[in-house]
Amino acid sequence: MADVPTIFGECDPRFTGVREEFARNFAERGDVGAAVSVVLDGAPVVDLWGGWRDAARSKPWERDTIVPCWSVGKAMSAVALLRQVDAGQVDLDAPVAQYWPEFAQAGKRTIPVRMLLTHQSGLPAISKPMEPGIHLTSWETMIHALEEQEPWWVPGTKHGYHVNTMGFLVGEVVRRVTGRRIRDVIAQDIARPLGAEFLVGTAPPDDARTADWLAYEYQPGEDRNERRPWMATKPEEESPRDRMRKLTYSNPGSAPGGVSSRVWRAAEFPSTNGHSNARSIARIFGALARGGTASDGFHLLDSATVEAAAQTQADGEDEVLGRPTRFGLGFQLTIPGIRPLGPNPGSFGHYGNGALVGFADPVAGLAFAFTCNQSGRSWRDPRNIALIDRTYACLG
DSSP states (O other), rough: OOOOOEEEEEEEEGGGGHHHHHHHHHHHHHSSEEEEEEEEEEEEEEEEEEEBBSSTTSOOOOTTEEEOOTTTTHHHHHHHHHHHTTTTOOTTSBBHHOOOGGGGTTTTTTTTTTHHHHHHHHHSOOOOOTTTTTHHHHHHHHHHHHHHHOOOTTTTTOOOOOOOOHHHHHHHHHHHHHHOOHHIIIIIIGGGGGOEEEEEEEOOOGGGGGGOOOOOOOOOOTTTSSSSSGGGOOGGGGGHHHHHHHHHSSSSHHHHTTEEEEEEEHHHOTOOEEEEHHHHHHHHHHHHHHHHHHTTTTSOOOHHHHHTTTTTTTTEEETTTSSSSEESSSEEBTTTTBBOSSTTTOOEEEEOOOEEEEEEETTTTTTEEESSOOSSSOOHHHHHHHHHHHHHHHHH
């Protein structure tokens, strides 16, 4: 059993069990550094952190430590666009090309904005070869490539996880209607008024408080491609679907230095490289759990927009992942027995790579967030499962 580091922060006595489970994650489930936060009826009831920012366990996890949040950024990108819907600047059922004329190329003239949020637009991958790392350094290059890309399926007939392209697609619509970068809309209009941080691209001074991302360590004999078998398919044997899936994850390829490089941290890569902490993510989802208005009165989204965003838009086998997924307007929705977000119907949020998760549960008036730097299983992981289960057990 591993040593349990000192657990810092605050925890309402009613949720002492969450503190116990958080400590057990370090002792039994491999956590190195992590944070967990729970907001109930707009008030923080759990705000805990502990462990280390690095593999050598020499840099303690602090209150203001931030960490890559991966696909939790898709939820924040969705909120950025939905705020423009509330402002009357975007109609979800209007063609994307109404706001972004160049998008109309290659058979995309009638794709509605809604499908950029529901993963139904057929644009999870770019087919032409791209320079490794270009997605981190040139927004315009990625936008032009998506303008030229023909959908991989008839839009609206299927859905498939737009792993890395969603943020560019949504972000360009936001830029066209507001004249502002989506990174600024997320940081300034969503996070800051809630006393939160969500940075799509960090500055050099942030490096000192950013946790290193510790990649999952495969055990001897463990299949690296168990969940993505198409990645091992030989080019001469791959189907068009296999090719699309490969390109979804590999084009553009990674930049030198990986996710701890200054280039990766600085990039405007909304689907994937947002940096934050559990407290901030829980605060944002806490407003959504209250119908879009925070306890201090800050209006994040209209209640009707939040309700619509949590309704099923796409459901069933995912064309990219090959397993069931369910999406609302930019949010992953709870799938009981398969990929739940707590026990209640109507919960919505987003998982991130390697165990990170944030979600809102309007039934319980609760928001939950977990961040960590030790990668684990994609989406559901023993650490977040244990913390979510214990949170609801404490509710009674």
